[in-house]
Amino acid sequence: MEYHEIRFLNSAAKASQWPDSELPEIIFAGRSNAGKSSLINSLTNRKNVAYAGKTPGKTKLLNFFEVDGKVIFTDAPGYGYASGGTRSVLSFSDILEPYFNERKQLKGMVLVLDARRIPNSDDLTMIEFARAVHLPVIAACVKCDKLSYSQQLKSIKQICETLNIAKSSAYAASNLNRTGIDKLREAIFRMAGIE
Numbered sequence: 508m509e510y511h512e513i514r515f516l517n518s519a520a521k522a523s524q525w526p527d528s529e530l531p532e533i534i535f536a537g538r539s540n541a542g543k544s545s546l547i548n549s550l551t552n553r554k555n556v557a558y559a560g561k562t563p564g565k566t567k568l569l570n571f572f573e574v575d576g577k578v579i580f581t582d583a584p585g586y587g588y589a590s591g592g593t594r595s596v597l598s599f600s601d602i603l604e605p606y607f608n609e610r611k612q613l614k615g616m617v618l619v620l621d622a623r624r625i626p627n628s629d630d631l632t633m634i635e636f637a638r639a640v641h642l643p644v645i646a647a648c649v650k651c652d653k654l655s656y657s658q659q660l661k662s663i664k665q666i667c668e669t670l671n672i673a674k675s676s677a678y679a680a681s682n683l684n685r686t687g688i689d690k691l692r693e694a695i696f697r698m699a700g701i702e
């Protein structure tokens with residue numbers, strides 16, 4: 508297994524708290540409980556670095572992680588967690604909009620999706636944030652361990668159609684058994700402009 512260094516930098520609610528770094532950045536976005544933090548952990552072969560909390564919907568800030576001294580992974584707040592009021596992407600727009608508009612080194616978005624579910628309007632809103640600033644998007648369809656291979660193909664096709672993205676931008680992966688993780692890491696590093 509490849510070794511990857513991951514270091515938590517900080518959490519930020521506003522621009523003045525973004526890390527003072529020029530490294531390329533990739534934002535990880537997706538529904539609460541989709542598997543964003545798990546994915547950041549599996550991409551770096553770690554178990555617990557990226558968990559800011561076990562309670563779904565707890566991560567309300569942008570959490571910055573430096574990987575291999577080469578790239579920063581930004582863990583975005585999960586959306587759509589309905590308990591004590593539904594939280595949509597839009598309720599995070601104070602945090603997200605400045606980041607998308609002003610963060611010069613932002614190179615792409617990894618939209619983390621549950622491979623078993625059709626993307627919803629919040630996922631579409633999120634992808635629109637990226638499109639508005641011409642950011643490339645990779646769809647990381649995790650939890651594929653819950654699906655048979657033929658179900659995965661069907662699901663990925665539906666996800667691509669719903670999000671209107673190319674099949675080459677969608678990856679089936681599992682944080683549980685590590686299927687697809689190495690390929691996904693390669694694609695993400697390529698998007699960040701590093702090999």
Ligand SMILES: Nc1nc2c(ncn2[C@@H]2O[C@H](COP(=O)(O)OP(=O)(O)OP(=O)(O)O)[C@@H](O)[C@H]2O)c(=O)[nH]1
Binds near residue numbers: 540563585651681
């Ligand atoms: N079977 C399976 N379970 C997964 C996978 N990825 C994540 N999970 C589980 O899904 C749950 C949510 O994972 P998290 O990584 O905390 O999700 P998150 O997107 O960071 O959630 P928030 O921080 O609340 O937005 C956890 O119980 C994980 O163990 C996967 O690939 N397969």
Ligand SMILES: [Mg+2]
Binds near residue numbers: 544558559566
């Ligand atoms: Mg998380």
